[in-house]
Amino acid sequence: MTDRSGTGRPGGRPGPAARPGQGRGTPQAGRSRSPQPARRIAYEVIAAVRESDAYANLLLPVKLERAKLPPADAALATELTYGTLRMQGYYDRVIALAAGRSVERIDAPLLDVLRLGSHQLLSMRVAPHAAVDEAVAQAASVGSRSGAGFVNGVLRTIGRTEPAVWRERVLAEARSADERLAVEHSHPEWVVRAFRQSLAADGREGDLEELLAADNAAPKVTLVALPGVGDDAGPDGEPTEYSPYGYRLSGGDPTRVHSVAAGSSRVQDEGSQLAALALVGARPIEAGERWLDLCAGPGGKAALLAAEARAGGAEFVANELVPARAQLVRTALAAVDPSIQVTELDGRAVGEAEPEAYDRILLDAPCTGLGALRRRPEARWRKQPKDVPELTNLQSELLDSALRALRPGGVLAYVTCSPHLAETRAVLETAVRRGGGRVRRLDARAALHGTRTPLPAGDSDTVQLWPHRHGTDAMFISLVTKVVE
Numbered sequence: 001m002t003d004r005s006g007t008g009r010p011g012g013r014p015g016p017a018a019r020p021g022q023g024r025g026t027p028q029a030g031r032s033r034s035p036q037p038a039r040r041i042a043y044e045v046i047a048a049v050r051e052s053d054a055y056a057n058l059l060l061p062v063k064l065e066r067a068k069l070p071p072a073d074a075a076l077a078t079e080l081t082y083g084t085l086r087m088q089g090y091y092d093r094v095i096a097l098a099a100g101r102s103v104e105r106i107d108a109p110l111l112d113v114l115r116l117g118s119h120q121l122l123s124m125r126v127a128p129h130a131a132v133d134e135a136v137a138q139a140a141s142v143g144s145r146s147g148a149g150f151v152n153g154v155l156r157t158i159g160r161t162e163p164a165v166w167r168e169r170v171l172a173e174a175r176s177a178d179e180r181l182a183v184e185h186s187h188p189e190w191v192v193r194a195f196r197q198s199l200a201a202d203g204r205e206g207d208l209e210e211l212l213a214a215d216n217a218a219p220k221v222t223l224v225a226l227p228g229v230g231d232d233a234g235p236d237g238e239p240t241e242y243s244p245y246g247y248r249l250s251g252g253d254p255t256r257v258h259s260v261a262a263g264s265s266r267v268q269d270e271g272s273q274l275a276a277l278a279l280v281g282a283r284p285i286e287a288g289e290r291w292l293d294l295c296a297g298p299g300g301k302a303a304l305l306a307a308e309a310r311a312g313g314a315e316f317v318a319n320e321l322v323p324a325r326a327q328l329v330r331t332a333l334a335a336v337d338p339s340i341q342v343t344e345l346d347g348r349a350v351g352e353a354e355p356e357a358y359d360r361i362l363l364d365a366p367c368t369g370l371g372a373l374r375r376r377p378e379a380r381w382r383k384q385p386k387d388v389p390e391l392t393n394l395q396s397e398l399l400d401s402a403l404r405a406l407r408p409g410g411v412l413a414y415v416t417c418s419p420h421l422a423e424t425r426a427v428l429e430t431a432v433r434r435g436g437g438r439v440r441r442l443d444a445r446a447a448l449h450g451t452r453t454p455l456p457a458g459d460s461d462t463v464q465l466w467p468h469r470h471g472t473d474a475m476f477i478s479l480v481t482k483v484v485e
Contacts, residue, residue: 035134035137035138035141036134037067037069037073037077038069038073038074038076038077038080039076039077039080039116039134039138040138040141041060041063041064041067041069041077041081042077042080042081042084042116043112043113043116043138043142044063045059045060045063045081046081046084046085046112046115046116047109047112047142049085049378050108050112053382055376055378056081056082056085056376056377056378057375057376060077060078060081061255063077064077064078071252074253079124079218080116080119080120082218082377083119083123083124084115084116084118084119085377085378085381086186086215086216086373086374086377087119087122087123087186087216088115088186088381089182089183089186089187089188089380089381090170090183090184090185090186091114091115091118091119091122091186092111092115093170093173093183094118094122094158094166094170095111095114095115095118095154095158097166097169097170098154098155098157098158099114099150099154099157107143107147109142109143110139110142110143110147110150110151112142113135113138113139113142113151114135114151114154114155116135116138117131117132117134117135117151117155117158118155118158120134120135121155121158121159121163122158122163122166123163128159131155131159132152132155132156132159135151135152135155136148136151136152136155138151139151139152167184170183170184171183171184178192178193178196181208181209181212185209185212185213185215185216186216186380187212187215187373187380188380188381190384190385191370191380192208192212194370194419194420194421195208195211195212195370195419196208197421198419198420198421198424198464199211199419201421201425202460202464203459204469207466207468207469210468211466211467211468211474213468214374214466214467214468215373215374215377215380215467216374216377217374217467218374219269219374219375219467219471220248220249220250220251221248221249221251221254221267222240222246222247222248222249222267222268222269222270223237223246223247223248223249223254223257223259223260223265223266223267223268224243224245224246224247224265224266224268224273224300224303224304225245225246225247225259225264225265226245226264226265226266226303226304226307226335226336227245227304227307227308227311228307228310228311229263229264229307229335229336230259230262230263230264230265230335236257237249237250238250239452240270240452240471241270241452241453241470241471242270242273242274242448242451242452242453242455242470242472243270243273243274243277243451243452244277244450244451244452245273245304246268246270246273247265254267262335263334263335264335266300266303266332266335267300268300268301268304269372269375269472269473269475270470270471270472271371271417271465271470271472271473271474271475272300272301272417272473272475273301273304274448274451274463274465274472274475274477275301275362275364275413275415275475275477276301276304276305276308276362276413277304277308277447277448277450277451278413278444278447278448278463278477278479279305279360279361279362279411279413279447279479280305280308281447281448281449281450282360282411282413282442282447282479283411285308285309285311285312285313285314286312286313286314286359287312287313287314288313288314288315289309289312289313289314289315289359289360290314290315290317290357290358290359290360291305291309291314291315291316291317291358291359291360291361291362292316292317292318292319292350292357292358292360292361292362292405293305293316293317293318293319293361293362293364294319294347294350294361294362294363294364294398294401294402294405295319295320295321295347295363295364295365295366295398296318296319296320296325296326296329296342296364297320297322297325297326297328297329298325298328298329298332299318299320299328299329299330299331299332299333300332301362301364302316302318302329302332302333303332303333303335303336305362306318306333306336306337306340307336310336310337314359314360316340317340317341317342317343317358318333318340318341318342318343319342319343319344319345319347319350320342320343320344321344321345321346321347322344323344326342326344329342330342347363347398347401347402348394348397348398348400348401349401350401350402350405351400351401351402351403351404351405352401352404354405355404355405356404356405356406356407356408357405357407358405358406358407358410359406359407359409359410359411360410360411360412360413361402361405361406361410361411361412361413362412362413362415363398363399363402363412363413363414363415364415364416364417365394365395365398365399365414365415365416365423365427366391366394366395366398367391367395367416367417367418367420367423368383368387368388368391368418368420368423369383369417369418370383370417370418370419370420370474371416371417371418371419371465371473371474371475371476372417372473372474374467374473375473388420388422388423389422391423392422392423392426392427395416395423395427396427396430396431399414399427399428399431400431400434402414403431403435403439403480403482406482407482408482408483408484408485409481409482409483409484410481410482411442411479411480411481412479412480412481412482413444413477413478413479414427414428414431414478414479414480415475415476415477415478416475416476417473417474417475417476418474418476419464419466419474419476423476424462424464424476424478425462428441428462428478428480431480432480435482437483438482438483438485439480439481439482439483440480440481440482440483441461441478441479441480442461442479442480442481443461443479444461444462444463444477444478444479445460445461445462445463447479448463455470456469461478461479462476462477462478463475463476463477463478464476464477465477
């Protein structure tokens with residue numbers, strides 16, 4: 001029978017942290033104080049991710065704002081949250097060795113506490129006694145005294161051994177090269193295989209380990225200065241390498257940047273900016289064109305496209321099926337033009353409802369999100385291989401609908417925040433083949449001629465961005481047109 005108490009043994013020889021009485025009766029285990037605020041917030045976010053599929057990048061800023069933490073404590077909470085989520089897979093291997101049992105046999109709340117403590121002991125410059133004491137207080141606040149004793153024992157076992165030695169022990173258990181990379185860089189093995197295949201298609205299979213490492217490096221905050229919006233020349237930051245509207249902040253809270261508060265700039269990864277700008281740069285804008293962002297939520301690319309459409313005399317429409325996300329789109333567009341129409345239609349039906357109605361369409365398709373793991377680290381644990389076929393079917397249906405809504409001679413950008421070949425090249429190639437000669441691919445790389453720095457040359461007419469090469473999310477960008485008969 002599986003033990004879920006976090007203290008009892010499921011049978012067999014006890015692990016070093018599971019021996020009766022270990023950690024019990026110590027001052028740490030008996031302490032009933034509250035955890036330090038930064039650690040409490042980190043735990044609450046991590047628990048919400050596990051319990052209700054919350055998004056850490058959305059929930060954490062809200063909690064930090066409500067708590068009014070000093071900058072140093074806010075930075076600690078951020079590092080604890082994202083660092084723990086990124087390296088969760090690796091920490092689970094260490095915890096299992098230290099506890100003498102699989103993590104599936106540990107109560108979920110206590111496992112969250114152990115992961116937080118492991119991050120501090122193995123990856124941060126936190127004094128071991130402070131990390132353990134805080135974890136014990138956290139365990140007591142979410143479980144029982146016996147659970148706090150269990151946490152105390154496991155983390156003291158981890159803290160007695162150097163991180164490099166734990167790494168050797170964990171990697172020694174790997175049975176293949178892909179499993180070794182998956183464990184070391186804390187990615188599911190199926191994601192490692194998918195990345196290997198995607199890089200190989202780009203002729204860069206040797207980049208795999210560099211890509212995995214880049215996923216675990218905290219990205220800097222990137223802003224887009226919406227063209228023609230507000231009086232600001234741009235945020236006070238370093239210009240990004242490619243997007244003419246991109247700026248990178250050295251640190252601090254982006255909501256306190258004047259242009260962000262005023263709405264003339266917003267947080268947006270440079271890869272997302274390039275996805276929108278490829279559609280803009282595919283050909284000169286003619287006044288009177290109609291543009292559509294088919295899956296616009298939460299509105300970042302829509303805001304940039306709307307600003308460009310307004311500058312060129314084009315009409316812009318945004319569509320988002322989910323009402324809450326549609327409201328986010330309206331908020332994002334308000335700084336450009338609050339009168340912009342935002343519809344709430346199923347994107348798969350738009351082509352039939354509005355056949356050949358638009359000159360330019362952006363389809364930023366729902367996907368696994370594997371290209372944004374450095375910003376949304378929990379996504380690597382949330383998605384499974386079985387999710388890919390369902391998503392690719394949806395992507396194909398949306399692309400077919402978008403092509404029906406595209407006017408002859410118009411341009412469509414098919415974009416995903418995933419480099420998975422099934423979600424990128426396969427979907428695109430299938431749509432072109434089904435088009436029977438009416439759908440022709442365009443050179444997306446050439447469409448980005450207006451970048452500050454030219455993108456590195458490639459053999460494909462599509463653009464696959466990479467965190468380790470371009471400093472962006474791993475966006476896939478492609479362009480097609482409908483041939484005029």
